[in-house]
Amino acid sequence: MTVRVLLLENVNTTAHQIFNEGGFQIEAVAGSLKESELVECVKGVHLLGIRSKTRITEKVLAAADSLLSLGCFCIGTNQVDLAYANGRGIPVFNAPFSNTRSVAELVLAEVVALARQLGDRSREVHEGKWRKISVGCFEVRGKTLGIVGYGHIGTQIGVLAESFGMRVIFHDIQTKLPLGNNRATSGLAELLSEADFVTLHVPETRETKGLIGKAEIETMAKGSYLINASRGQVVDLDALAAAIKTGHIAGAAVDVYPEEPEANGEGFTNPLLGLPNVILTPHIGGSTEEAQASIGREVATSLTKFVKAGATSGAVNFPQIEMSQERGTHRVLNVHHNVPGVLRDINRIVSDRQANILRQTLSTDANIGYLMMDLDKEVAVEVARDIGLLETNIRTRSV
Numbered sequence: 001m002t003v004r005v006l007l008l009e010n011v012n013t014t015a016h017q018i019f020n021e022g023g024f025q026i027e028a029v030a031g032s033l034k035e036s037e038l039v040e041c042v043k044g045v046h047l048l049g050i051r052s053k054t055r056i057t058e059k060v061l062a063a064a065d066s067l068l069s070l071g072c073f074c075i076g077t078n079q080v081d082l083a084y085a086n087g088r089g090i091p092v093f094n095a096p097f098s099n100t101r102s103v104a105e106l107v108l109a110e111v112v113a114l115a116r117q118l119g120d121r122s123r124e125v126h127e128g129k130w131r132k133i134s135v136g137c138f139e140v141r142g143k144t145l146g147i148v149g150y151g152h153i154g155t156q157i158g159v160l161a162e163s164f165g166m167r168v169i170f171h172d173i174q175t176k177l178p179l180g181n182n183r184a185t186s187g188l189a190e191l192l193s194e195a196d197f198v199t200l201h202v203p204e205t206r207e208t209k210g211l212i213g214k215a216e217i218e219t220m221a222k223g224s225y226l227i228n229a230s231r232g233q234v235v236d237l238d239a240l241a242a243a244i245k246t247g248h249i250a251g252a253a254v255d256v257y258p259e260e261p262e263a264n265g266e267g268f269t270n271p272l273l274g275l276p277n278v279i280l281t282p283h284i285g286g287s288t289e290e291a292q293a294s295i296g297r298e299v300a301t302s303l304t305k306f307v308k309a310g311a312t313s314g315a316v317n318f319p320q321i322e323m324s325q326e327r328g329t330h331r332v333l334n335v336h337h338n339v340p341g342v343l344r345d346i347n348r349i350v351s352d353r354q355a356n357i358l359r360q361t362l363s364t365d366a367n368i369g370y371l372m373m374d375l376d377k378e379v380a381v382e383v384a385r386d387i388g389l390l391e392t393n394i395r396t397r398s399v
Helices: 013-021 035-041 058-063 082-087 100-116 118-126 152-163 188-194 214-219 237-246 289-309 342-352 380-387
Strands: 004-007 025-028 047-050 069-072 144-148 167-171 197-200 224-228 249-254 278-280 330-337 357-364 368-375 393-398
Touching: 004 013, 013 025, 013 289, 035 058, 047 289, 058 082, 069 289, 100 118, 100 152, 100 197, 100 224, 100 249, 100 278, 100 289, 144 152, 144 188, 152 167, 167 188, 188 214, 214 237, 237 249, 330 342, 330 380, 342 357, 342 368, 342 380, 380 393
Parallel strands: 004 025, 004 047, 047 069, 144 167, 144 197, 197 224, 224 249, 249 278
Antiparallel strands: 330 368, 330 393, 357 368
8 A cells, every 4th residue: 555645834854754765655735725625635645744724623534534644743733633533543643842942942032032122122223223221121140930831841941041040930730840940839820920931831721721811910920021932822912912001011922822824924913013022923933944854753753653563652642552563473453442342352353363462452542442463474454354344443454
């Protein structure tokens, strides 16, 4: 079988290289596609690669008659209907590590830029104005940085901030091991009231939507700064704009928005436009050449390993299994409804084919089970076909 790969939104060429080395057939599209276009394009596609703009809905997944797996060449996966993909036996992979340094460096640059009002001074000089002032401009050394979401990005920011001589506090819904002299707060309110700079690094969930609203902004220390490079729905931008106008918030840097254009161009509107000491960037937190190259390698490698060996380590919506395969063995991969009796029925099929199971592993979640087994005889195709006839079967293949 020739594996067909569809890559959208200018996925980095490092991914192309890995897929080419795997012998896959690649089709690339520069931008994102609308749902109606995707429904037609995904037919016959085995691997689909997207970034943050493309929405993978239930309708798209239902039309994807050959889709084995989906790769999000970014950190977030909220643009994908993960639950429906799970029920169809389609694992979704992302790149949770690859652009963390790029985002962390941007945040530290914005901390300094806000403290020195660099955005305003630069704009003024471009306009032919000379305003050499020190009022309201500060060193970041000795100031407190509050990190909301102490994950891959948050921890790196904490380490970098300490090298600037900053005091670092953080809040996370899970207990996290502090790095360096970083300190956990008792809750979000304590962090907001203590921090000179607040930076947000949380996923988009029901709990984080509107996490920083009018009440939270009022809790922040007067003259503090807010940075959001996480998700657009996390901050109430109208409340933030009002607080900047009154002077309660001294400045902000925002890289993500509740609604973002689907393509580059003019016409972007936002409540923060034109406000003093506000840095607005077009969702470029992870947009460095190093990050995009690393993301391409990370996600393409995960997709290739799944196609060739069934490995699901790192999948965000799927039971995770990875098992090395010995030469001469024959692998069967099965996704099934998580109900009693499945292994009994599958083992009976293998026994009827007079094959031995050399190794077998099963992992489950609330809805599905994922089984990987290596056989000693060349009957994997026949076994996979017979398992596919079981009522509990969702998807079965041999590799």
